[in-house]
Amino acid sequence: MxxxxxxxxxxxxxxxxxxxxxxxxxxxxxxxxxxxxxxxxxxxxxxxxxxxxxxxxxxxxxxxxxxxxxxxxxxxxxxxxxxxxxxxxxxxxxxxxxxxxxxxxxxxxxxxxxxxxxxxxxxxxxxxxxxxxxxxxxxxxxxxxxxxxxxxxxxxxxxxxxxxxxxxxxPEDRRCYREQLVGWLEQRVQQLDPDSRQRLATNPLRILDSKNNTTQDLLREAPQLLTTLxxxxxxxxxxxxxxxxxxxxxxxxxxxxxxxxxxxxxxxxxxxxxxxxxxxxxxxxxxxxxxxxxxxxxxxxxxxxxxxxxxxxxxLGSQKDATPPQVVLLNRGESAQVRALVLARQLRQAKLHVELDLSGATFARQFRRADRLGGRLAVIIGEQEAQAGVVKLKWLHHPPQSGSDLDMGEEWTLPAAEVSKTVERLLAD
RNA sequence: GCGGGCGUCGCCAAGUGGUUAAGGCAGCGGCUUGUGGCGCCGCCAUUCGGGGGUUCGAAUCCCCUCGCUCGCCCCA
CATH class of the missing domain: 3.30.930.10 (Bira Bifunctional Protein; Domain 2)
Structure with a gap:
């Protein structure tokens, strides 16, 4: 069951x-x-x-x-x-x-x-x-x-x-017209479709809206509200x-x-x-x-x-995916994960769109995911970086055209305290 | 309330009575003890919306039921 x-x-x-x-x-x-x-x-x-x-x-x-x-x-x-x-x-x-x-x-x-x-x-x-x-x-x-x-x-x-x-x-116009219409239709009940007959008693004005073709043909001759106003x-x-x-x-x-x-x-x-x-x-x-x-x-x-x-x-043709993050924070190892958590918060407070990887997976996996998210800049913190109090920066996609000093494929190592400024500068280009 | 169509994994989807239910995407793990977008390998539905029946045997046939969908109706 x-x-x-x-x-x-x-x-x-x-x-x-x-x-x-x-x-x-x-x-x-x-x-x-x-x-x-x-x-x-x-x-x-x-x-x-x-x-x-x-x-x-x-x-x-x-x-x-x-x-x-x-x-x-x-x-x-x-x-x-x-x-x-x-x-x-x-x-x-x-x-x-x-x-x-x-x-x-x-x-x-x-x-x-x-x-x-x-x-x-x-x-x-x-x-x-x-x-x-x-x-x-x-x-x-x-x-x-x-x-x-x-x-x-x-x-x-x-x-x-x-x-x-x-x-x-x-309301008077309507009442008046309704009487005319009902009177006119009652003499032609046989030509009405069943739905419209029903409405004759309950809501006669709605008959005007009927989708039944023969009823519509009939209505062509019927009194018009516009002319009885x-x-x-x-x-x-x-x-x-x-x-x-x-x-x-x-x-x-x-x-x-x-x-x-x-x-x-x-x-x-x-x-x-x-x-x-x-x-x-x-x-x-x-x-x-x-x-x-x-x-x-x-x-x-x-x-x-x-x-x-x-x-x-x-x-509007429905669906849109979320806008990709500006920064993805890759991290692995106990102390690195704590530092990443702290850094993510700092970057967000600086109004950046930051995705923190919480998976604990290998860097290969984290890069793969970051790439699929469409992230622009990777901030990487592993055990080594955590020990040294630094982080690494790397473009995930091609840098903005105006010759950024960080090249595609290149990595920078910089003190954790400078990340926020540097990231903002790189993304601003 | 009344008609028509449909219901196989998170998504797409093959399969229409016969031993273990294709495949793709996504996901997870590995090849690569810390570097992606490619590739390769592995894992991922004891079960076909649910219930009953027919049959030696059913996702495949029948009945019921639930849900989705399109139209009537009504309206935004």
Whole structure:
């Protein structure tokens, strides 16, 4: 009877060292980006009261009704691992009175959880990078937010992206349109695919997004949200489009872009890639002017988006090895090992990237490993050097072009006290 | 939740009913009692995701199960 293998839960993923380099690159880029734009970071708990998401995201949405990781804690409270970030950020802003202190420009990054069947670009624990602008209703803020997403992706060097734009109007616009659409579709139920029939009762707007071809053909004749919008909503949308044009950001209007979460109003958008397979959305977001009030706060305009970091990393072409060390410290013999330990610390305090060989293997092995690591300079301490209070220096690869006085293949012996300076000088050339 | 594909060593991978389960990479040890990037030698899966069955005999066939993966769905 074999022991049960302990491994990650389904849909949960370990990030190994060769992958974390790319993640760090994304994280750093994001930090700089937001910093330059005056957006400040907010960190909220992974665990929240279930009611926050039920109310904020919408009881009828797939996320809430089938995808949440919910459980009772020891105090019989219903808790949920956050499936997205916006509800938490708005909750925090309300709870701490941020909404009474002028508008807020906030970003976050961290794990989210949805109980779904994993596939390419979709995991049960995944990571999002998000932006929320609270307290500004201006069309300019919609565009500012979208521009930040677009430019961040651009700076990361991601190609082949498309910005898809739509408007959902006000809740009244939507309600009105929904009635029209449902009325129109009910007369044609027989022509609908089973999925869409189901949705007619639960979430009729999502039918617009159906991938069923005959349904899509049928929908060509259906009433359009864009044409049933109120005047104000329509003008607002046109304003947003013009501002995007002013920024030279290309976009396509996609009337069937509906978004899954209830809280969206007016602007809705997605940035998609043609290289991600079925899960093509890299970034999604929109305006959610009603959310703060739904969560019990002061009525507050809101605009935001989230990016899936796993999908970004997929697009970045994944893996990078660690940068090679500048110095590798080879050492063998009891007292030499102690000296090497001390020296490694000194060199690191001098801000050098130092790899200390801890294997105790023969020098031949240690050289081999140093070479494979791609180290530049070898510092060698054996018993003889340890006795004499010296170390040896040798290039592992060709010295920098500017005629270093230590030649390739040559070795210098120098007092331990001078190593730090000499190494810095050699590497600086 | 529903379909399709797959599961042999840390990684890649041969093997499709018959005695000891190829090979490569990585790792470890040696050739070289203290000098690498090359080479050579040796070691590294009593076992083929797990369980049951068929058979004289199974990694190879059947059933169940778990996991991975792709798509539907949904979205980041």
């Amino acid at each position: 074999a022991l049960e293998r302990l491994q990650t839960l389904r849909g949960m993923v370990d990030l190994l060292p060769r992958q974390t380099m790319v993640w760090q690159q994304v994280e750093e880029q994001a930090r700089h980006h937001f910093h330059r734009a005056g957006v400040r970071e907010i960190r909220t708990p992974l665990l929240e009261a279930t009611a926050l998401f039920a109310r904020g995201i919408g009881e009828a949405t797939d996320v809430v009704c089938k995808e949440m990781y919910s459980f009772q804690d020891r105090g019989q409270r219903s808790c949920t691992l956050r499936p997205e970030g916006t509800a938490s950020v708005v909750r925090a802003a309300i709870q701490h009175g941020l909404l009474n202190q002028g508008h807020q420009r906030l970003w976050y990054m961290g794990p989210m959880f949805r109980y779904e069947r994993p596939q390419a670009g979709r995991q049960r624990q995944f990571h999002q990078l998000g932006l929320e602008l609270l307290g500004v209703a201006e069309e300019r803020s919609d565009v500012d937010a979208m521009a930040m997403a677009w430019d961040l992706l651009g700076d990361l060097g991601i190609q082949g992206l498309q910005l898809q734009l739509n408007t959902l109007g006000t 109120g005047k104000e909503s329509r003008e607002r949308f046109e304003g947003v489009c013009q501002l995007l044009q002013a920024l030279d950001i290309p976009f396509v209007i996609t009337p069937q872009l509906v978004r899954g979460l209830d809280y969206y109003t007016h602007t809705a958008f997605e940035i998609t890639s043609d290289q991600l397979g079925a899960q093509a959305t890299v970034c999604g977001g929109g305006r959610y002017d009603g959310l703060a009030a739904i969560l019990g706060g002061p009525p507050t305009a809101g605009m935001g988006w989230a990016m899936g970091i796993e999908r970004l990393v997929l697009l």
